[in-house]
Amino acid sequence: MLNIADTLYRWCREARPFALATVIEVSGSAPLPPGTALAVDTDGNAVGSISGGCVEGAVYELCEQVLESDETPVRASFGYSDDDAFAVGLTCGGELTVLVQRIDPTDQPHLANTLEQASDGVPLSVAQVVDGPPRLVGRTLSVLGGGSAYDGTLGSRRTDHTVADRVRALLRAGRTARVEVGGDADTCPEKLTLLVHTQAPQPRMLIFGAVDFAAALSQAGHFLGYRVTVCDARPVFATAERFPHADEVVADWPHRYLESAEVDARTVICVLTHDAKFDIPLLRSALGLPVGYVGAMGSRRTHEHRLERLREAGVPAEHLARLRSPIGLDLGAHTAEETAISITAEIIAHTNRGTGLPLSRVPGPIHGRVPADEAPAPSELLAV
Incomplete structure (x- = not known):
């Protein structure tokens, strides 16, 4: 339905009932993906497409029937017909299932x-x-x-x-x-x-520091569906050849790049440089942005020195509390690949409000997490 949101919003604003036909399942070479929709209002106006033309007429008639009879949602399947390739169906050889429902905006x-x-x-x-x-x-x-x-x-x-x-x-x-x-x-x-x-848009993973850990992390981020950017101020290291899994490799000072980067609540920032001249201005900026995750690599000693420098730079305590450092979960990681899994595991746990504990130690359902205000604290789970 989101492919025709403009028109559907206008019809909702006018309290105009309409029939919505949504592709809910496809197989073979069906022309349009699930979620594509066609809608018909009470005046017979139509918007959208579900098959590029193959079965539009039949679906339009089905929409009119649902609107007129106020029926419950109806499913219909369309596919290629060996007996008559030009009958109502998909001559491309695919199959699709459509759900047609009547929507009353007041409901x-x-x-x-x-x-x-x-x-x-x-x-x-x-x-x-x-x-x-x-x-x-x-x-x-x-x-x-x-x-x-x-x-x-x-x-x-x-x-x-x-x-x-x-x-x-x-x-x-x-x-x-x-x-x-x-x-x-x-x-x-x-x-x-x-x-x-x-x-x-595809969520972003911004990796700062063109190091071996960044190569492994960019591959893991790509696997998880992030649009990955690797940034380093040293052009000799920030090359596409060294990071084939990154969507973008940038040679620029990290804080300067971040100032112009597009970020949102799904963006994750991973600082792997553990060099104060890069880290401090970068983290000072990153911790003030509305991003989903900010982590920084380094030992506990490096972390303490980093916090001290950030405080001196005027970063408030509530911003410092957002910093995940040392970055990653305690998986006993040693190699760059293991460290990448450690980091992405923490990102997944933080994003999904997971505990980071073994599932064998967490009571209740594995999926379908309870609301945050009803969930037990991690310390309570450890006592189970």
């Missing part, structure tokens, strides 16, 4: 706010129930504010929290995907299949 008032933000290019995700209890199919829950808040409800507080946590992970990764949640008492009792529509 899902949060949707107008979501579509307005989508029209403005704000990063967000919308979880749409595509399979589950009939009363919930077609319902949506939106994760906004870079993942800090959600809007809408799927029936219960625990279900909403469970879904929101799963959706945040996809928002951080910038991915649209189908996910399954629930089916057990610990998360939500009803099993739901969700299509999560995501509008988000």
Whole structure:
């Protein structure tokens, strides 16, 4: 639906009911991906496309039927027909499944706010129930504010929290995907299949210091879906040949590059130089930015000296508290590759509000994390 957010927002603002046809599953060489949508309003106006033309007419008629009859959401599948290649179907040989639902803007008032933000290019995700209890199919829950808040409800507080946590992970990764949640008492009792529509740029990983650890970390960051930048003030080391997994290699003073870099709440900053002339101006700037993670490499002695210099540079205590140093989790890492796993493990744990403890020591469900204000403290978990 996010591909036609502008028009849908206008229809919601006008309280105009419409039928929304969403591609919820594809296979083979179907022309458009899941999440692509076509909508028809009560005046017969249509917007969007779900197949590049192959089955638009049939889906348009289905939308009109759903609007006129006020039916519950309807599924329809379209695929290639050997008997008649030009019959309603995908002559390209693929198959797609479409969910058609009637949306009354007054029934899902949060949707107008979501579509307005989508029209403005704000990063967000919308979880749409595509399979589950009939009363919930077609319902949506939106994760906004870079993942800090959600809007809408799927029936219960625990279900909403469970879904929101799963959706945040996809928002951080910038991915649209189908996910399954629930089916057990610990998360939500009803099993739901969700299509999560995501509008988000690829998250950034900024690595400062063109060292061997940076080569391994850039590979790990690339694997996790980050857009990776390696920056170093020394041109002889900051070369694309040394960092083939980085999307960008920059030869510039780190703090100067960061001042002009585009960052957001999903950005992670890893400082691997452990050289005061680079670290102090860089961290002074980084710790004041609204980014998701700031970590710095070095021994505990280096860390203490670094904190002292940062205090002298006027960095407030609340900013210093954000610094993850020494960087990474205690995995007993020695090699550059092991250190990269240690660092990315801490980033994942911090981003997903994980404890960093072995799952064998953490009670409760593995997925579907409880709200932060209800979660036990790590010290309580260690005592289990």
